Amino acid sequence: MTTKPPNDSALEIVCFGEALIDFKETTSLGFQGYCGGSPLNVAVAAARLEAKVGFAAQISRDQFGDALMEHLHTNRVDTRFVTRSDDPSTLAFVGEVNGEAVFDFMANGAADTRYDPQPRPILPESTRFVALGSISLLQEPTATSIVEIIAKHRERTTVFFDPNVRPALIRSREAYLTQLQGLVGLSHITKVSTQDLEWLYPGEALDTIAERWLAYGAQAVIITQGGDGVTLYRSDHAPIDAHAPAVDVVDTVGAGDTLSGSLLVALLNKNPDVHKLSDDDWRDALTYAANAAAFNCTRAGAQPPTTEELQTFMS
Numbered sequence: 001m002t003t004k005p006p007n008d009s010a011l012e013i014v015c016f017g018e019a020l021i022d023f024k025e026t027t028s029l030g031f032q033g034y035c036g037g038s039p040l041n042v043a044v045a046a047a048r049l050e051a052k053v054g055f056a057a058q059i060s061r062d063q064f065g066d067a068l069m070e071h072l073h074t075n076r077v078d079t080r081f082v083t084r085s086d087d088p089s090t091l092a093f094v095g096e097v098n099g100e101a102v103f104d105f106m107a108n109g110a111a112d113t114r115y116d117p118q119p120r121p122i123l124p125e126s127t128r129f130v131a132l133g134s135i136s137l138l139q140e141p142t143a144t145s146i147v148e149i150i151a152k153h154r155e156r157t158t159v160f161f162d163p164n165v166r167p168a169l170i171r172s173r174e175a176y177l178t179q180l181q182g183l184v185g186l187s188h189i190t191k192v193s194t195q196d197l198e199w200l201y202p203g204e205a206l207d208t209i210a211e212r213w214l215a216y217g218a219q220a221v222i223i224t225q226g227g228d229g230v231t232l233y234r235s236d237h238a239p240i241d242a243h244a245p246a247v248d249v250v251d252t253v254g255a256g257d258t259l260s261g262s263l264l265v266a267l268l269n270k271n272p273d274v275h276k277l278s279d280d281d282w283r284d285a286l287t288y289a290a291n292a293a294a295f296n297c298t299r300a301g302a303q304p305p306t307t308e309e310l311q312t313f314m315s
């Protein structure tokens with residue numbers, strides 16, 4: 001059996017995965033809390049740019065879960081596919097080493113690791129993109145639930161995958177690489193950072209990795225390189241580079257998620273069918289997303305821009 005959402009309530013993008021609280025280190029043993037989780041950040045980023053976005057996950061009924069629900073609602077993210085649980089919320093503690101964010105997690109038995117909706121939901125016919133990734137795919141039953149739901153919708157949606165690798169939670173690198181191959185093959189668009197790739201394939205050239213992932217089944221591979229911009233790889237096409245302006249970086253947390261959410265919006269406004277996107281379409285969309293990510297870095301925590309903020313920033 002499956003459940004159907006109201007016919008009169010359209011969604012263009014649905015993001016699946018974890019919802020957690022990021023505690024950003026401010027002083028020794030001092031932390032500031034922010035609503036986070038990579039898929040949740042992607043959903044918020046897209047919603048702030050005026051897309052019709054839904055979020056699918058299990059969220060705790062504890063005080064952190066209530067804050068997460070309020071954050072989603074404040075940002076006009078649809079929560080019809082959110083279930084609630086008495087299990088605790090996942091907590092992430094975020095520090096910085098050599099300019100890169102490092103994470104420690106408290107996630108054992110957490111609500112978002114136990115997402116298992118029965119019956120499986122059916123997404124609205126209006127849905128054009130589904131997004132998955134990050135630590136939600138490291139825990140059962142959540143990982144299987146997400147993959148099953150997305151596989152049922154793959155023929156009529158574009159699947160966007162960001163592994164957002166968190167080595168602290170990966171028990172076996174070899175097993176993870178095997179799982180990763182299947183997830184890249186499930187996706188139409190895969191986005192990954194050079195930081196992730198250095199852990200996955202130390203010393204390998206970016207174009208070699210991109211070619212391998214395209215052979216797995218992805219139709220587009222996007223590699224982000226921090227302040228150096230992003231590069232798109234497709235089979236039988238020359239790579240496309242996009243750059244963003246330099247900014248005074250306050251915080252890099254959420255930058256990659258902001259890029260993902262804003263990219264989905266940009267592609268939605270052009271053509272969600274990957275095959276029908278021209279080189280100029282891709283270049284415009286990637287530049288738009290890179291600017292959104294740069295803007296996010298000017299504020300603490302994952303704070304993606306609104307449409308008005310991004311237009312002002314890019315003008």
